[in-house]
Amino acid sequence: MSSVEVPWQYSFPPFFTIQPNIDTRKKQLEAWCSLVLDQLKKDKNYSLDVNEAQKSIFSNKEINRKLSLDGIYMVLDELQKRGNLEWKDPKTKKECLVMWRTPEEWGKMIYKYITDKSMTNTVCTLFELSSGDETAGEEFHGIEQWLLIRALKTLENDGKAELMKFGDNEGVKFF
């Protein structure tokens, strides 16, 4: 695992055993949740494969510890409860979408960018927003389409934007 600011718990062996004490477990799950989100955020990664994550993020070879599958699901369920995660297929629970920022947060961020640039009342394509040269330095640059659409939908609900389709392209108009 390429490291972010690794939290101290990551080298603390019991961190990889689900704790029997409820309060301690709460702290443990909390730490796991932020570790997962931080790591994916750093890698600009929007999805997680359980099998693969078991070998990377949920294990620490240096101290020879890894979180059990039960433990991993406990962490992921917690993330789902918090609205940071969605299963691609809730039945199999093999892969999930991870939103280290909620769609609302993304929406706000994009809207701020638009107003800062006085681009309200103009139309831009989704491609421009996520991959255009203009947005290269922005945090939402490189955002995956599904998440971008969701973020824009939250703006649409607030009456701040309108999604539109022209031919194969999708675009959005901000108000």
Next chain:
Amino acid sequence: MRRRGAGVAAIKNKNLAQAKYKDKGNEIAEDQITQMTKQMETFKTYLEDFAAKHKDEIKKSPDFRSQFQEMCASVGVDPLASSKGFWAEMLGVGDFYYELGVQIIEVCLATSHRNGGLISIEELREKLLKSRSKKSQDVSYDDLLRAIKKLKALGNGFTVLTVGQTYMIQSVPGELSLDHTTIIQQAQSTGHISKSQLIKDLKWEEERANRALNYMVKEGLVWVDDQTGSDRQFWFPSLFSANTS
């Protein structure tokens, strides 16, 4: 020959002598007391002079401070007893310890989510120094222990546990028995302990080891690790960070 009984004159004489002895005794005792008082007064004056003269050093150097404290204690002066007293005004030491007390509480609270309210004095000092401004005085372990002792005035929230050569500070209520501190001591070098270690090293009954360990899990003082391949290990976050930093 007929023995003469004690005459009246003899008895009178004896009584007189006794009264005289008593008077003399009182006189001597009084003398001694006045002399002692005088000596103590002189000593106190010297101590005060000394304190005034070395005010800065007392404030700055932890070693000097602890020696000064000892000296004061041996003559029954407690510079911390009141913040309004002569000593506090003279030295400002009262404020120093009160300030320290507040900072200790802050550090203990800030770290308790991690260590369950148990912190080694080394880590406490390190965290404390980090949070204090660079200009403020250096703080010794002795200062910390003194300040914690003063926190007793607020109730029994803070307890100092003697663990082997060093100390740990417990900032959550919850009685730790001798068994528990023994466990901490055993775990001190590695940061963790297992039941079989306790049974082997301390000749404890399994039941005793179980009860003590389970209590510490319940109190959130230890985390369990089931991936050692053998016995479940009990880890102290409070000892772990001290080991790595």
